[in-house]
Amino acid sequence: xxxxxxxxxxxxxxxxxxxxxxxxxxxxxxxxxxxxxxxxxxxxxxxxxxxxxxxxxxxxxxxxxxxxxxxxxxxxxxxxxxxxxxxxxxxxxxxxxxxxxxxxxxxxxxxxxxxxxxxxxxxxxxxxxxxxxxxxxxxxxxxxxxxxxxxxxxxxxxxxxxxxxxxxxxxxxxxxxx
Numbered sequence: 659x660x661x662x663x664x665x666x667x668x669x670x671x672x673x674x675x676x677x678x679x680x681x682x683x684x685x686x687x688x689x690x691x692x693x694x695x696x697x698x699x700x701x702x703x704x705x706x707x708x709x710x711x712x713x714x715x716x717x718x719x720x721x722x723x724x725x726x727x728x729x730x731x732x733x734x735x736x737x738x739x740x741x742x743x744x745x746x747x748x749x750x751x752x753x754x755x756x757x758x759x760x761x762x763x764x765x766x767x768x769x770x771x772x773x774x775x776x777x778x779x780x781x782x783x784x785x786x787x788x789x790x791x792x793x794x795x796x797x798x799x800x801x802x803x804x805x806x807x808x809x810x811x812x813x814x815x816x817x818x819x820x821x822x823x824x825x826x827x828x829x830x831x832x833x834x835x836x
Contacts, residue, residue, distance in 0.1 A: 661780070664806040665773055671766025679759030684726065685733050685752040691716045692735040738833060757822045769806075776804060 659667070695716040699709040720730060734748035780800050787794040 659806050661801040661804050661806060668766045668769040672763050675759045675763030675766060678755055682752055682755035682759055684729055688729045689733045689736060689749050696735055697737055754822060
């Protein structure tokens with residue numbers, strides 16, 4: 659991959675990662691709010707009182723975020739009592755999209771940092787080439803000769819594998835306690 663291709667790939671990865679992350683965080687948040695609104699009541703006095711508070715809170719959030727109505731209508735409502743429900747699978751996909759977006763953005767950012775270092779090397783090479791005189795190469799010729807290794811999204815073990823598990827376990831424990 660050449661310098662120019664790597665630069666384009668870095669920009670695309672960062673933009674795509676940011677969009678996926680925002681989509682995932684908004685969808686997951688709204689799904690959790692819908693779960694609190696619809697599935698939080700356990701038919702006890704304390705559960706009814708707590709459920710009533712959460713329903714009012716979610717309703718206030720819903721009223722003030724009408725610009726996100728497409729998310730409110732289409733996001734899945736997870737159900738903790740039936741784990742093999744299709745809504746839970748959709749929710750899991752949205753939840754994982756947060757971490758995939760962060761990993762993609764980070765991969766693009768690492769590539770951009772590597773490209774900054776390469777850019778400094780190109781500038782130094784241009785100075786050395788200008789000292790040579792009439793045999794000097796242009797910036798474009800130098801950029802085409804510099805190989806940039808590809809960065810893989812799946813090498814980020816922490817962001818793609820460990821972070822979702824830790825957050826899911828802590829969230830599950832908190833939901834069971836409540």
